[in-house]
Amino acid sequence: MGRIKAIIRKEFLHILRDPRSLTLVFIIPLIQIFILGYSVSYDLDRVEVALIDLSQGGTSRQLARAFAASPVFQVRSRSADGGALSPAEAEDMLRQGLVREVIVIPAGFDRLAAAGRRAEVGLIIDGSDVNVANLVYQYSERVILDFNAARMGSAGLLKIGTQMHFNPEARSRFFFIPGLVAVILLMISAMLTSLSITRERETGSLSLLFISPLKSVEIIVGKTIPYIFVALLDGAVILLFARFWFGIPFRGALPVLLAFGLLYIVAGLALGILISTVAPTQTTAMLAALLITMLPSFLLSGFIFPLDSLSPVLRAISYVVPATYFLRIIRGVILKGAELRHFLFDGAMLAAYSLLLLAVAIRKFAGQRKAAQ
């Protein structure tokens, strides 16, 4: 008993005197409960949907108003030039991920309704996120059922025609695997550079680089470029595996994905360099890279929980998570066959993010080198 007591005492002393253990025990669970508490939800709020009214009659307008009045939906029925939204524009918005659903009120809808016949409302739903697609369908169905109930006896009831776009069989694998590619790629990129630099610090070779005539920017660029190729190759291997093992379709153009992937990888590598400026050892660097890349990418990028379901604070945080942008791109290109023009905003954000992170990483690295002088 005395021997066990000695171990117990020693462990308590160790825990109390080791700030890292204390952080692990108390701070991380608090952060987790905070983030998870706000993000573990599939309830959608203000879902963007497009509405095309090809009938332009009294009943169709009433139905459009019913959708607009729903607190769940944010209805877009006008194009950028102020005119009525065309089917092609709505399809483009769906492909781009700007809307989750296109509600189509067909021509002749009002005539059928007035004749007491069953008019059909078309729902074209983005099936790339199966959970969200099911919710969107249920919310839309509720609006239409309420509309039918209000019209009971006055005219024919509306029926729903549904099309699940991009993932007609509603396979959740189609949704998760491209997301996993994005998360893994960021994690690997950050680990590559953070481990490379901390390893050099541990072995002492970083000292030789520091006292060499090399500029800090030369060290960083020289260290980053080989890992861009490694990470790109890694990404290609994961994608091939996803395509041929899991049967995930690849409907878009590979060069588009590569171009955006390159920006995303640079962001990950720069994040790794930043981590290496504060992590003293390879173990710390690896843990930090895992924590910093995986947690936000899983919870705050739209990978598992839709961004529409996040609280405003977490939604704001999601904008600084690089996976938020790349996830839209990879799902769009792989599942929806989206093109370069669909992701100009996400691409610009990724480019800005990568350059900013790289600049901060170089500055911090140079600062660390200068601090020695």
Add this chain to the structure above:
Amino acid sequence: MSGAAPAIEVRDLRKDFGRFQAVKGVSFDVAGGEIVGFLGPNGAGKTTTIKMITGLLKITSGTVRVEGLDIREHPAAARRKMGYMSQKFSLYPLLTALENIDFFAGISGLAPGERRRHAARIRQDLPEAVLRQKVQDIPPGIRQKVAMFVCLMPDPGIILLDEPTSGVDPEARRLFWNDIYGLKTQGKTLLVSTHNLDEAEYCDRILILHNGELIAAGEPDELLRRQGKADIEELFKDAIHDHGQN
């Protein structure tokens, strides 16, 4: 010593890590062309002092001048005058000896012709088969020779060697000191730290560091004569003891 600036001039050098004082106001000069041994037990502050001289560690207070250049004011120019071999040899273990040499020649900005000349020179000293082995697979004595070669490639006038003979067998140590003498005859200045007290006999002058303070300095023979000691070990023990008393 002539009126010219010393190769290395250290004045009231201090390094604090939080409350811990690693180096406590050390002052010394290293004249051009001499071999100065930096002696002291582990934790005496030798590596910390050398790192401050090379500009790898921030100086808390005091000054370091390298051929008259303040390391804090002119770090790049001062560093160009120095070659530094760290305690860990700092070679890339997964690269071969030749690949390491090529890499360090590359970052030193040496022209391809010069790089080839350096590679040819080391081939005279070490067998090709060894040079083509990964550094992690070659014995410590040869690793040390390669690391020394790398440190000398930019042809610096001042060479700082931090515990170069640690973990090396006695024969390799003897050969290594032969190389150091060879460098002295070429006019190089050497500051060599070691905790092997018997290596003091190889030095023109020694500096004994203990608990971050310089407790003895001078030519080995003169120090022994002055203190009436038979060997460096005895001198070292007494110096530490006397220092502890004060």
